[in-house]
Amino acid sequence: AQSVAQPEDQVNVAEGNPLTVKCTYSVSGNPYLFWYVQYPNRGLQFLLKYITGDNLVKGSYGFEAEFNKSQTSFHLKKPSALVSDSALYFCAVRGAGGGNKLTFGTGTQLKVEL
Amino acid sequence: KAGVTQTPRYLIKTRGQQVTLSCSPISGHRSVSWYQQTPGQGLQFLFEYFSETQRNKGNFPGRFSGRQFSNSRSEMNVSTLELGDSALYLCASSSGTGGVNTGELFFGEGSRLTVL
Numbered sequence: 001a002q003s004v005a006q007p008e009d010q011v012n013v014a015e016g017n018p019l020t021v022k023c024t025y026s027v028s029g030n031p032y033l034f035w036y037v038q039y040p041n042r043g044l045q046f047l048l049k050y051i052t053g054d055n056l057v058k059g060s061y062g063f064e065a066e067f068n069k070s071q072t073s074f075h076l077k078k079p080s081a082l083v084s085d086s087a088l089y090f091c092a093v094r095g096a097g098g099g100n101k102l103t104f105g106t107g108t109q110l111k112v113e114l
Numbered sequence: 115k116a117g118v119t120q121t122p123r124y125l126i127k128t129r130g131q132q133v134t135l136s137c138s139p140i141s142g143h144r145s146v147s148w149y150q151q152t153p154g155q156g157l158q159f160l161f162e163y164f165s166e167t168q169r170n171k172g173n174f175p176g177r178f179s180g181r182q183f184s185n186s187r188s189e190m191n192v193s194t195l196e197l198g199d200s201a202l203y204l205c206a207s208s209s210g211t212g213g214v215n216t217g218e219l220f221f222g223e224g225s226r227l228t229v230l
Binding site for chain 1: 118133145147156157159162163170171173204206208215216219220221222223224
């Protein structure tokens with residue numbers, strides 16, 4: 001079965017510093033990987049995806065993610081964090097049924113402090 | 115372009131009752147998916163509809179059902195409510211169900227259901 005793991009419940013970073021939110025995956029076949037962000041009392045917003053091609057994927061709001069096949073990882077990164085980036089981040093993988101069935105990780109709370 | 119609209123935003127029900135939640139996708143989107151979000155289980159896939167047909171189904175009991183109309187609007191129904199059904203129910207729309215846009219979902223703000 002497809003799955004993703006987010007090993008950190010919370011990540012704290014100072015504004016202006018680089019941030020990394022970790023995700024590892026387990027899939028059979030080629031992985032379709034995604035990052036979503038959720039602000040308090042809101043739905044999720046799509047950030048970026050990896051389906052094929054370059055291992056470094058660029059997305060919304062200055063975020064990028066690096067796909068690493070050998071380490072089965074898809075870490076989310078940003079060179080310089082903003083306080084407004086504070087939110088709950090979810091990694092996801094497309095399920096075996098295809099379509100838009102996604103399996104989400106447990107989420108990582110990002111807190112960016114001044 | 116209007117986003118995904120879910121109604122109602124908040125509702126309170128008692129055990130044994132049933133509930134119907136509604137979702138209007140982004141104009142032109144034909145795929146609608148439903149997810150349940152709880153603190154304990156996280157985000158879990160319920161089902162996906164595309165052109166009025168159920169495309170995928172998650173591991174939920176038969177009390178959870180859905181449908182999609184010809185205008186792509188979707189409803190989900192939960193019968194015989196249990197305390198554990200208290201959750202944020204999220205609807206997401208997509209332009210398609212495969213291809214390069216697969217998995218790129220646009221979520222509504224959710225319907226928060228409380229079962230007493």
